[in-house]
Amino acid sequence: MVDDLYQEIILDHSRRPRNCHPMEDATSKVEGYNPLCGDKLKLFLKMRGDVVEDASFVGSGCAISTASASLMTEAMKGKSRAEALALMERFHELLTTDTPAANDLGKLVVFCGVRDYPARVKCATLAWHTLKSALNHEHGTEDPVTTE
Amino acid sequence: MSTLTSPIQAGFDVEKVRADFPVLKQKVHGKPLIYLDSAATAQKPSVVVDAIRRFHEVDCANIHRGVHELSQRSTAAYEETRLKAKRFLNARTKNELIFVRGATEGINLVASTWGRRNVGEGDEIVISALEHHSNIVPWQMLCEEKSARLRIIPMNDRGELLLEEYEKLLSPRTRLVAFAHVSNALGTINPAARIIETAHRAGALALVDGAQAAPHMKIDVQALDADFYTFSGHKVFGPTGIGILYGKTRLLNAMPPYQGGGDMIRVVTFEKTTYNDLPYKFEAGTPNIAGGIGLGAALDYVNAIGLEKIAAYEHQLLQYGTELLSRIPGLRLIGTAREKAAVLSFVMEGIHPHDIGTLLDRQGIAVRTGHHCAQPVMDWFHVPATTRASLAFYNTAAEIDALAAGIQKVKEVFS
Numbered sequence: 001m002v003d004d005l006y007q008e009i010i011l012d013h014s015r016r017p018r019n020c021h022p023m024e025d026a027t028s029k030v031e032g033y034n035p036l037c038g039d040k041l042k043l044f045l046k047m048r049g050d051v052v053e054d055a056s057f058v059g060s061g062c063a064i065s066t067a068s069a070s071l072m073t074e075a076m077k078g079k080s081r082a083e084a085l086a087l088m089e090r091f092h093e094l095l096t097t098d099t100p101a102a103n104d105l106g107k108l109v110v111f112c113g114v115r116d117y118p119a120r121v122k123c124a125t126l127a128w129h130t131l132k133s134a135l136n137h138e139h140g141t142e143d144p145v146t147t148e
Numbered sequence: 149m150s151t152l153t154s155p156i157q158a159g160f161d162v163e164k165v166r167a168d169f170p171v172l173k174q175k176v177h178g179k180p181l182i183y184l185d186s187a188a189t190a191q192k193p194s195v196v197v198d199a200i201r202r203f204h205e206v207d208c209a210n211i212h213r214g215v216h217e218l219s220q221r222s223t224a225a226y227e228e229t230r231l232k233a234k235r236f237l238n239a240r241t242k243n244e245l246i247f248v249r250g251a252t253e254g255i256n257l258v259a260s261t262w263g264r265r266n267v268g269e270g271d272e273i274v275i276s277a278l279e280h281h282s283n284i285v286p287w288q289m290l291c292e293e294k295s296a297r298l299r300i301i302p303m304n305d306r307g308e309l310l311l312e313e314y315e316k317l318l319s320p321r322t323r324l325v326a327f328a329h330v331s332n333a334l335g336t337i338n339p340a341a342r343i344i345e346t347a348h349r350a351g352a353l354a355l356v357d358g359a360q361a362a363p364h365m366k367i368d369v370q371a372l373d374a375d376f377y378t379f380s381g382h383k384v385f386g387p388t389g390i391g392i393l394y395g396k397t398r399l400l401n402a403m404p405p406y407q408g409g410g411d412m413i414r415v416v417t418f419e420k421t422t423y424n425d426l427p428y429k430f431e432a433g434t435p436n437i438a439g440g441i442g443l444g445a446a447l448d449y450v451n452a453i454g455l456e457k458i459a460a461y462e463h464q465l466l467q468y469g470t471e472l473l474s475r476i477p478g479l480r481l482i483g484t485a486r487e488k489a490a491v492l493s494f495v496m497e498g499i500h501p502h503d504i505g506t507l508l509d510r511q512g513i514a515v516r517t518g519h520h521c522a523q524p525v526m527d528w529f530h531v532p533a534t535t536r537a538s539l540a541f542y543n544t545a546a547e548i549d550a551l552a553a554g555i556q557k558v559k560e561v562f563s
Binding site: 005036038039060061120123 | 507
């Protein structure tokens with residue numbers, strides 16, 4: 001049942017999210033909020049120059065949003081700012097268009113099923129909206145990013 | 149999976165009722181639709197759909213002042229709904245019933261007309277902890293504008309209002325007590341008559357948000373002695389975009405108009421305008437005529453079944469569902485008031501409501517997930533959201549069985 005949405009990798013990362021902890025020496029901290037469902041997430045980035053050296057998150061959310069944050073933080077490590085933003089664009093295309101998945105999405109392709117569940121797209125993108133804000137604001141922002 | 153006795157109410161033929169609702173005869177994702185989201189909007193019986201179609205196909209004309217046949221027909225059909233609403237709420241006269249877009253507009257109308265005139269600096273408005281945003285935000289806006297104060301009746305962990313605390317909140321500064329007759333997020337039935345009587349003793353008025361009560365119980369605004377009572381048409385099996393605000397004649401007469409425009413005036417010159425009498429004073433512009441006529445058909449339909457019969461059947465269904473869901477390990481019901489109507493709100497250990505909602509949907513089961521426009525209620529119970537199954541008289545015990553089985557399947561996916 002709905003294996004297309006809840007693929008094993010997604011269930012695994014929602015049960016045991018990776019990089020799910022606060023980061024003391026983060027260079028950027030941003031909160032994300034999905035007012036539709038009340039999901040909250042706090043993203044931590046440690047930048048070295050232009051490169052994401054480390055990424056982590058804390059928060060409570062549904063399986064899709066937790067797994068998305070978990071897999072995103074994994075994918076971000078070692079990426080430059082430009083590479084990270086480009087990956088975000090391709091992830092967004094994966095969720096909202098019918099174009100074939102880009103090769104460099106790696107494990108993130110497991111979210112392709114979300115495109116058939118329009119009500120759930122925001123669950124999958126919450127972490128990414130937050131990431132974009134964190135990359136654009138060196139020291140983080142006071143106001144939470146929302147999916148609305 | 150059930151060893152409980154199915155709630156079959158003598159004299160209530162649920163299969164006959166279901167035949168009146170075309171929407172229920174469909175499959176969703178290959179499974180028979182099980183609609184458990186009536187608290188968000190109720191489905192429409194054929195008589196309502198037919199009445200709206202008839203208006204558009206046969207009687208369509210603008211109402212009031214038209215001398216031609218079609219206008220007289222549409223006016224008569226629209227105004228007939230006002231009489232039906234009068235009987236539905238047991239108001240004194242038809243002039244006490246104002247057409248609005250829904251309960252939200254009914255509350256906003258009172259806040260912006262009665263409220264602006266009667267609430268001043270340092271005055272207090274009392275609402276409850278279990279309100280829908282529509283009965284919070286208009287009062288917050290008014291209080292901000294007038295430097296008045298909003299006070300909140302607290303509740304216990306069953307979702308019942310604490311009436312002793314309520315009495316302590318009342319003061320000579322209290323102008324209005326506004327509360328839901330039935331909570332949309334928890335199902336709690338508030339003791340409306342007692343809350344109103346207490347408000348009156350303190351010299352305050354009382355407004356009742358009846359959006360969740362109107363589909364489930366007999367309402368008598370005179371017995372309640374409510375000053376204002378409002379409900380939405382689409383939750384009583386009528387169309388969206390139409391609802392009713394009841395107000396006592398004396399209060400409505402003393403209130404300034406709501407919106408300006410056609411129909412709400414008597415004489416207009418560029419120097420001065422005099423306003424129309426009740427109820428038209430509050431009804432500017434061409435209204436939702438089709439919606440009003442559809443609402444009339446819906447009230448007739450509900451009355452023909454009988455609200456006492458509906459309440460008795462739904463009570464059994466709710467009890468059955470409560471017992472069945474309570475047996476599911478890891479499931480916690482949110483809202484367990486002793487007086488409750490038609491709502492099964494719950495959370496599950498380790499599984500987010502949105503995942504539950506999506507997985508139930510794939511089994512053809514429509515429930516609502518989220519904060520139900522009652523974020524303070526979610527905060528109080530320390531949950532970000534709940535899954536809510538809400539019932540109407542067209543639901544069956546077999547559908548509740550399917551819900552319980554569906555929840556088991558959700559648990560298997562996440563086990």
